[in-house]
Amino acid sequence: MKNKKFYLAALVGVCGALILLSLGNWQIERDDWKQEILQRLEEAPQKKAVLLSDIPENKLEQYLYRRVRVRGMWGTGRNYYVIARTNKKRVCYHILGIVELPTKKYMLVNFGWVGHKQFSTRDRYSADFIGRLRKAPKRYWFSAGHTPDKMEFSSIDPQTIGKRLGIDLLPYYVDHIRPDTGKQPVPIPNALSLPNNHLNYAMTWYALALVWVIVFVRMLWLVRRKSD
Secondary structure (H helix, E strand, C coil), rough: CCHHHHHHHHHHHHHHHHHHHHHHHHHHHHHHCCCCCCCCHHHHHCCEEEEECCCCCCHHHHHHHCEEEEEEEEEEEEEEEEEEEECCCEEEEEEEEEEEEECEEEEEEEEEEEECCCCCCCCEEEEEEEEEEEECCCCCCCCCCHHHHHHHEEECHHHHHHHHCCCCEEEEEEEEECCCCCCCCEECCCCCCCCCCCCHHHHHHHHHHHHHHHHHHHHHHHHHHHCC
């Protein structure tokens, strides 16, 4: 009976170590993914802007972070806000608009930061600007909720906004690139940088796995010694 408990405890220890190691490996994979994104960001400003409507919808993923020229019509007339975004250590909103492309599909446009809501109507007129192509983040069960009645969203969520408006919004968006005139909305910087701490996270998980193994082996040794 004692041996059975001992081996069961050992199994728990091994499973715990494997879980911690797998979390470290996952962070290594995330680091590789982030390095690829950072390389795209570094190369993107050197490449000529591509006309967005010339890119097939199934090829948009290949042009992420590239500068694109957007032509179409401004539509839907309302602003949408992504809440709890920071600019120079101040909490503010990202203000979103919608552009209708020549393909009759719609895409969100991120105009940048505003300190307060600016509800306004946007007349339908031609759009022609340079932007940076981005992919909307995935939504998970633990993601913060939206407040659509107030036009407030916790993330850029084309699916939810599109359903509310009854339009087909692509799962991408464009950062509106323009000079900073000192007026709101404050534009997204032309040179985009992203933090990469995944390697540090991986080392933390590996260190925890090592500590877990040392502590568990020590505990098992004491239990075995006591039982003897």
